[in-house]
Amino acid sequence: MRRAILRALVAVPVACSMLTFGGATAVGAAATPRIIGGNVVDASTVPWVVALMHAGVANAYDAQLCGGSLIAADWVLTAAHCVKKQTPASIDVTWGITDLNDVGANDRRALTRIIVNPHYDAAHDTSDVALLQLATPVPGAPTVDINSDPSSPSVGAPLVAYGWGSTSYPQTSYPTQLHGVMLLDEAGPSGACGSYSASAYVPLHMLCAGVPGGGKDTCFGDSGGPLVKEWANGPRVVGVTSWGKGCAKHNYPGVYARVSTYAPWIVQTLSATTPVVSVNDTSVVEGNKKQRTAAFPVVLSAPTTSTVTVQFEVRAGTAEAGKDFVARHGKLTFKPNQTDMSVPVKVKGDTIKEPNETFTLHLSSVANATIGNGTATATIIDDD
């Protein structure tokens, strides 16, 4: 747990400044020392920044232990060392709230799963990444992309780190508000990092970010949070706050887990655990004047712990809505552990000799799953 030590800080008059970075506007009304060298950030500008909290601690400020990034509607990327001793029940998360004192009980969401990278090595701080699955997806899915390009960032690239970690070192002082700090990549994809030895700083696994002379850095409590780089199409997480020798020291930049190295593991883990909903083709014999039913099978690739809801719509093909079948649309809900259902569509019979006719079913707007085969065809087999 964070040490909840807050000291009265001597107010130093500093002009208000507006800094734009990471696609976000950071407001520095700073009269107090900020995350080492940073500024307060309005969380609504970076709603994918997540705080990890001890679920058993009611006060969110006292409960906060680490940061994270919302990389899918129900997945948070964080550091392995933040969660290696935790269980899904012992951690909850919040997002989109700047000040931890404003986090109410209803703003804290439970986890269903913690997946620590299987190569995580606590002795060497390598593979310091973990994935947390949320019990329910975040409404609107305000996610951030991850960087999968191992050649980026290059030396000198501007980066921003976010967190609720200590604003001072060696004395710790934990802010209630989210902070951001502008840093520079100090090693590129393969270089050495400050004064760290080659056995400590391993470029394949780690990324080095700071500023010349020190003074700006992440610190205790920022672990697991995002280090982002801005691309033309938006920010991407390039690093996960991991370790450092102290904080903000000259020649000892902050060290981050290099996200591009773990991107294949992240993508594979998310796709293996996110169920896919698909609809399959069907057919029905028309029936002489009789009404029959075409049933589209809709299947979920894996059982889930939460409900999966998907919209469906029946559309005409060569068959006409109203004349040949009764069109419908609506919502399908798979209950936890349910993987099969069917969508019945009434088909009208006649005594006209005609070719087989078709209509289709379309799936859209799914929550808690992705759509695999989203369109299927029903064939009305003419029996006249």
Ligand code: 4AZ
């Ligand atoms: C930590 O333990 C931590 N100065 C985070 C960042 C840094 C050091 C320690 C980098 O949470």
